[in-house]
Amino acid sequence: MDYKAYALVAILMASVASVGVVGAAYAQTLTIETDKDSYASGDEITISGQLTAPTINQPILIRVFDPDGNFVRSEILDAAADGSYSYTFTSGGPLMAKSGTYRVQATYAGTVNQETTFEFQATEETWRTFNIRVGGQTFPVQYRITGGSVQNMVPDEATATLTVTISSTSDGNLQIRLPRNVIDSRDGADGRSGSDLDFAVFIDDENVTPEQTEATVDRRTLSIDFANGTETIEIVGTWAVPEFGAIAAIVLAVAIVGIIVATARYGKFNFAPRL
Structure with a gap:
C-alpha cells in the first residue's frame, strides 16, 4: 500500500477545506x-x-x-x-x-x-396659508411642507426675493404656490410682463434647481427639496412686492418730513424724562 499517496491526498483535501473556511471567514x-x-x-x-x-x-x-x-x-x-x-x-x-x-x-x-x-x-397633504403683511395689505401664500415647518416669509423688492424661513427636522420638501402679485420671474423690461423665466432658488446660500409643477395666470408653483438643518430658502425672481408698500412709504415720508420741520423750528428733540 502506498501510504505516501494516501498522505498526499489527505493533505490536499485538508488544504481545500481550509481554503473554504478562510473564504467563508472573509466573505462580505x-x-x-x-x-x-x-x-x-x-x-x-x-x-x-x-x-x-x-x-x-x-x-x-x-x-x-x-x-x-x-x-x-x-x-x-x-x-x-x-x-x-x-x-x-x-x-x-x-x-x-x-x-x-x-x-x-x-x-x-x-x-x-x-x-x-x-x-x-400616499395621502394628499392639505395646503396651508401664510399671510404676508405688506403696506397694510395681506397677501396669502399657500404651501405644504414635509420634514419641517415654515416660520416666516419676507419679500424684498430690491433683490426681487422671497425669503422663506423654515425649521427643518429631517430631509424634506417645500411646495409653494407663488402668487404673481407677490413675486414673479419674467423677461419683460419691468420684470412683471413677458414670458416666464425660471426662478433662482438658494438653500442656505447654495444654489439648487427646483421643480415647477404649475404655472397659471395668477400663480406659479415650485417644489423644492431641502436637507435636514436647512434654515432659509430664498426664491429669486425679477420682481417682488416691496416689504413696505406705497401707503407705508407715504406715511414714512410724511413722518420724516415732520421730524425735519420740527427739528428746524424747535431744535433737537430732547428725549430725556422730565423731572
Whole structure:
C-alpha cells in the first residue's frame, strides 16, 4: 500500500477545506431592513442593516424605488466601526406620490446587494396659508411642507426675493404656490410682463434647481427639496412686492418730513424724562 499517496491526498483535501473556511471567514455579507412594514405620507422611514467585511473601506449606497420602478431617492452612508448602518428620511413629497410596494436596495463595493420592501400609502397633504403683511395689505401664500415647518416669509423688492424661513427636522420638501402679485420671474423690461423665466432658488446660500409643477395666470408653483438643518430658502425672481408698500412709504415720508420741520423750528428733540 502506498501510504505516501494516501498522505498526499489527505493533505490536499485538508488544504481545500481550509481554503473554504478562510473564504467563508472573509466573505462580505450585507443585511437590510426597515423599522416598519408600512408607512403613510409624512411618516419617518428608517432603513438599517449590518455589513460584514474583512475591511470596511467603502460606503454603502441606499436607493429607493417606487411601485413602477422609478428612482425616488438615494443616500451614501458610511458604516459604523461594527458594520452597522442606518438612514432615516421623511416619506411623501412629489417623488413619493404613488401608493403601493416600494423597493429599497443596499449596495456595498458595487457587488454586494441586498433588497427589502415596504408598503406606502400616499395621502394628499392639505395646503396651508401664510399671510404676508405688506403696506397694510395681506397677501396669502399657500404651501405644504414635509420634514419641517415654515416660520416666516419676507419679500424684498430690491433683490426681487422671497425669503422663506423654515425649521427643518429631517430631509424634506417645500411646495409653494407663488402668487404673481407677490413675486414673479419674467423677461419683460419691468420684470412683471413677458414670458416666464425660471426662478433662482438658494438653500442656505447654495444654489439648487427646483421643480415647477404649475404655472397659471395668477400663480406659479415650485417644489423644492431641502436637507435636514436647512434654515432659509430664498426664491429669486425679477420682481417682488416691496416689504413696505406705497401707503407705508407715504406715511414714512410724511413722518420724516415732520421730524425735519420740527427739528428746524424747535431744535433737537430732547428725549430725556422730565423731572
